[in-house]
Amino acid sequence: MAKQNNIHLNLNVRGLGPSATLAINExxxxxxxxxxxxxxxxxxxxxxxxxxxxxxxxxxNAHQKAYLPVKGLYTLREAVASFNRRTQNIETLPExxxxxxxxxxxxxxxQLVYYGDLVIPTPSWVSYSPQxxxxxxxxxxxxxxxxxxxxxxxxxxxxxCRTDPDRPRIVILNYPSNPSGYTYPLERxxxxxxxxxxxxxxxxxxxxxxxxxFNNQHVSIAxxxxxxxxxxxxxxxxxxxGGWRLGTFSFPAELSRLGDAMAIVAxxxxxxxxxxxxxxxxxxxxxxxxxxxxLFHSRRILKALAKYLVNELGxxxxxxxxxxGGFYLFPDFGLFREKLAARxxxxxxxxxxxxxxxxxxxxxxxxxxxxxxxxxxxxxxxxDFDGALALRVASGEYAxxxxxxxxxxxxxxxxxxxxxxxxxxxxxx
Numbered sequence: 302m303a304k305q306n307n308i309h310l311n312l313n314v315r316g317l318g319p320s321a322t323l324a325i326n327e328x329x330x331x332x333x334x335x336x337x338x339x340x341x342x343x344x345x346x347x348x349x350x351x352x353x354x355x356x357x358x359x360x361x362n363a364h365q366k367a368y369l370p371v372k373g374l375y376t377l378r379e380a381v382a383s384f385n386r387r388t389q390n391i392e393t394l395p396e397x398x399x400x401x402x403x404x405x406x407x408x409x410x411x412q413l414v415y416y417g418d419l420v421i422p423t424p425s426w427v428s429y430s431p432q433x434x435x436x437x438x439x440x441x442x443x444x445x446x447x448x449x450x451x452x453x454x455x456x457x458x459x460x461x462c463r464t465d466p467d468r469p470r471i472v473i474l475n476y477p478s479n480p481s482g483y484t485y486p487l488e489r490x491x492x493x494x495x496x497x498x499x500x501x502x503x504x505x506x507x508x509x510x511x512x513x514x515f516n517n518q519h520v521s522i523a524x525x526x527x528x529x530x531x532x533x534x535x536x537x538x539x540x541x542x543g544g545w546r547l548g549t550f551s552f553p554a555e556l557s558r559l560g561d562a563m564a565i566v567a568x569x570x571x572x573x574x575x576x577x578x579x580x581x582x583x584x585x586x587x588x589x590x591x592x593x594x595x596l597f598h599s600r601r602i603l604k605a606l607a608k609y610l611v612n613e614l615g616x617x618x619x620x621x622x623x624x625x626g627g628f629y630l631f632p633d634f635g636l637f638r639e640k641l642a643a644r645x646x647x648x649x650x651x652x653x654x655x656x657x658x659x660x661x662x663x664x665x666x667x668x669x670x671x672x673x674x675x676x677x678x679x680x681x682x683x684x685d686f687d688g689a690l691a692l693r694v695a696s697g698e699y700a701x702x703x704x705x706x707x708x709x710x711x712x713x714x715x716x717x718x719x720x721x722x723x724x725x726x727x728x729x730x
Contacts, residue, residue: 373400
């Protein structure tokens with residue numbers, strides 16, 4: 302009998318699992334393949350199609366096969382700089398724009414090349430902290446509360462920074478937020494900017510949902526701390542192109558060396574972002590009346606859905622304030638703590654697992670977003686509907702009509718069913 306050699310694998314990802322959002326998507330797919338009915342409220346993937354003119358640009362550039370510059374196609378970087386100026390009145394040199402295969406990869410590269418602590422409010426997107434752990438950076442979670450719309454306060458940031466004023470730090474703000482859908486008012490942004498400037502922190506403003514602010518009133522904190530803010534964006538959310546994998550970083554001139562350092566690492570890792578995708582992205586970032594119309598109706602639909610679903614949560618006495626943008630809600634089911642405990646359900650992970658098993662409703666526990674496991678919060682992504690059909694009707698029959706309950710019940714029936722299952726399950730506890 303041959304002797305087996307046991308190879309010791311000393312992995313630097315001990316304790317880390319796959320991304321929670323991708324894991325719930327794969328679990329949902331497995332259940333569907335088993336014949337189960339699953340309501341997919343776990344993965345935050347835009348329900349809307351990529352605008353047709355952008356798709357056509359991809360068709361026309363499918364032949365593009367050359368390796369592009371590491372930082373990205375210069376014409377695209379010009380389009381992104383123009384986009385920043387047009388949408389946020391932010392001045393960015395094309396030379397200081399970097400294109401990557403998703404903003405997720407760019408945020409990872411930043412943490413790899415900049416030796417500093419990561420400061421993030423909780424709840425926050427599931428991948429910020431694991432990325433920091435992979436590259437060995439300290440992570441400082443800043444707990445927030447629902448009464449304050451889960452926002453980082455200037456006082457909290459100042460308290461962290463003043464303990465060691467010269468320590469290098471990266472602070473990530475994501476708004477409208479994944480997972481809550483809430484944003485920051487102007488005065489809060491200005492105060493946060495003053496604290497960031499005081500301690501010279503590098504601020505990453507993750508504005509991937511900015512164009513999905515329901516009232517189209519997103520404001521970048523880069524307006525108030527331009528010299529220290531990196532604006533992160535991409536095509537995945539507002540353009541419905543998550544699978545295209547194209548993200549952008551816009552650096553101020555003062556941080557151009559960071560962009561250069563990231564490009565060095567990129568040259569040794571992903572080399573360059575897909576050429577056809579980059580050429581097509583020029584059309585997206587240049588915009589136009591058709592894309593503005595697409596965004597206008599996308600926002601109308603999402604706002605109406607958020608309002609309807611918040612009211613549905615209210616039917617089981619959950620007070621979840623109306624969100625401000627994107628396609629997420631982050632309710633706290635603590636009201637049902639005793640009834641859940643009577644069934645042996647003590648954590649948000651156990652709650653979401655039981656709900657999925659018994660109703661087919663897939664949502665993510667608050668623990669995945671940095672919250673205490675005993676806190677019974679969860680993220681609901683209201684994306685399980687035919688976005689192409691909903692957009693077509695919203696811009697046609699409903700172009701001059703309010704997106705009402707009749708529209709929601711007819712054109713987003715799976716979301717209606719999902720929330721009936723969800724509220725019914727909690728009511729029956």
